[in-house]
Amino acid sequence: MPKFSANLSFLYQDLPFLDRFVAAAKDGFGALEYLGPYAEPKEKIAEALTSSGLKQALFNTPSGDWAGGERGIACLPDRVEEFRAGVAQAIDYATALSCRQLNVISGLVPAGADFDILEEVLVGNLKYASVRCADAGIRLLIEPINLRDIPGFFLSRTDHAERILDRVGSDNLYIQYDFYHMQIMQGDLIPTFARLKDRIAHVQIADNPGRNEPGTGEINYPFIFAELDRLGYDGWVGCEYKPKSGTSEGLGWMNPYRKRA
Numbered sequence: 001m002p003k004f005s006a007n008l009s010f011l012y013q014d015l016p017f018l019d020r021f022v023a024a025a026k027d028g029f030g031a032l033e034y035l036g037p038y039a040e041p042k043e044k045i046a047e048a049l050t051s052s053g054l055k056q057a058l059f060n061t062p063s064g065d066w067a068g069g070e071r072g073i074a075c076l077p078d079r080v081e082e083f084r085a086g087v088a089q090a091i092d093y094a095t096a097l098s099c100r101q102l103n104v105i106s107g108l109v110p111a112g113a114d115f116d117i118l119e120e121v122l123v124g125n126l127k128y129a130s131v132r133c134a135d136a137g138i139r140l141l142i143e144p145i146n147l148r149d150i151p152g153f154f155l156s157r158t159d160h161a162e163r164i165l166d167r168v169g170s171d172n173l174y175i176q177y178d179f180y181h182m183q184i185m186q187g188d189l190i191p192t193f194a195r196l197k198d199r200i201a202h203v204q205i206a207d208n209p210g211r212n213e214p215g216t217g218e219i220n221y222p223f224i225f226a227e228l229d230r231l232g233y234d235g236w237v238g239c240e241y242k243p244k245s246g247t248s249e250g251l252g253w254m255n256p257y258r259k260r261a
């Protein structure tokens with residue numbers, strides 16, 4: 001049976017951030033995730049997490065000026081120091097929240113930049129971060145993201161993610177496989193997942209088009225959930241979608257997967 005994690009950067013947007021924790025627990029999620037916890041002190045987040053009774057599945061390492069349009073800094077040559085300081089901050093938060101996974105957002109390709117140099121920087125940063133995370137008992141992940149939603153994003157395909165993993169050469173670096181992004185970029189969702197399953201530590205879901213709830217578009221999620229079970233995936237399934245009309249109201253798709261008392 002799939003285990004669902006509520007992505008609080010997408011769900012429960014009508015509630016203040018810390019109130020989303022208990023709302024997710026009431027709706028039957030087992031864990032939560034979000035882009036980053038850094039706007040709040042870690043003690044406050046830990047308290048909200050404890051009150052909710054949920055697990056902290058994952059969050060991203062600091063990803064630059066998100067509101068200003070940045071989408072990660074890990075491939076940017078002039079941001080290496082900032083990236084590495086961010087890894088320390090992320091590990092500090094993750095330790096306080098008993099969170100065992102951190103995701104790295106690669107960044108946008110700056111105009112005129114040399115792609116090989118950016119890849120070199122990303123590989124160096126991931127070598128550094130995967131060791132720091134391993135020391136703290138945390139898995140490090142990278143996520144390919146579709147180029148329609150984020151034009152110019154550095155990492156958009158699984159073959160590129162595989163090459164990065166190979167080049168980093170760490171047994172503590174994994175792929176975050178977001179079915180929505182991969183439907184847009186590649187299709188062939190389950191064969192690709194099956195081939196890469198030992199390198200995938202976290203999956204995320206949303207339907208396409210629209211990035212709304214499962215069942216609102218072209219992706220056959222009942223089939224995908226059955227395949228995740230059949231293939232022995234036992235990680236969290238991150239619900240990273242834009243609810244069409246209210247988070248709780250739109251959770252009907254989850255009913256077949258709720259544990260029966």
Ligand SMILES: O=C(O)[C@@H](O)C(=O)CO
Binds near residue numbers: 035240
């Ligand atoms: O898919 C996404 O958008 C996220 O998983 C993320 O963390 C960065 O955009």
Ligand SMILES: [Mg+2]
Binds near residue numbers: 143178240
């Ligand atoms: Mg995602």
